[in-house]
Amino acid sequence: MNATSPLTLPNALTLLRILAIPFFAIAVWYGHHWQAFILFAAAGITDLLDGLIARAFNQGSDLGAVLDPAADKLLMTTAFILLAWRTQGMTAPIPVWVAILAISRDLLISFYAFASVDRLSDNKFHPSFLGKLSTAAQLVVVALCLMFNALGYRSWMDPFLPEMFWVVGALVLASGIHYFVRATRATVA
DSSP: OOOOOSOOHHHHHHHHHHHHHHHHHHHHHTTOHHHHHHHHHHHHHHHHHHHHHHHHTTOOOHHHHHHHHHHHHHHHHHHHHHHHHOOTTOSSOOOHHHHHHHHHHHHHHHHHHHHTTTTOOGGGOOOOHHHHHHHHHHHHHHHHHHHHHHHTSOGGGTTTHHHHHHHHHHHHHHHHHHHHHHHHHHHHO
């Protein structure tokens, strides 16, 4: 990590993403599906930009290393809860079981990481390919559900959405198990 000031452009973009989460939640809750979709898409763009800017201009920071994944998890947790709970008027809600699996996995990993912080070094726990694949699948499913809710229908994707939920569930479980296997090996080594 670069020891730059915590007030960097990438960190400002991350803070904007965090500040947008309540507005995203309000939009979903009140059925303003287009606004929710636009806020979610904007959050995705700022997530890409903050990482690119941090790498390109050497603006990585310890604060950014904590804030960026926290912002991602807060947004995804909010999306899963509201898209599974506030389903009235939605053409494409997220099944409750998918939301529970995704949120439980993240909570268990977070609790384990906090409990193991003294035993595990940062360089042993970069996200695995399976974890990144799981996150990408979750992002796609949430974005599609938001888009279909905004459009008011599911169109040609209708038969594929249930299968996508199963894929997300399987990837969440597989990546969670993989994480704990890696963590166990790292603490033993």
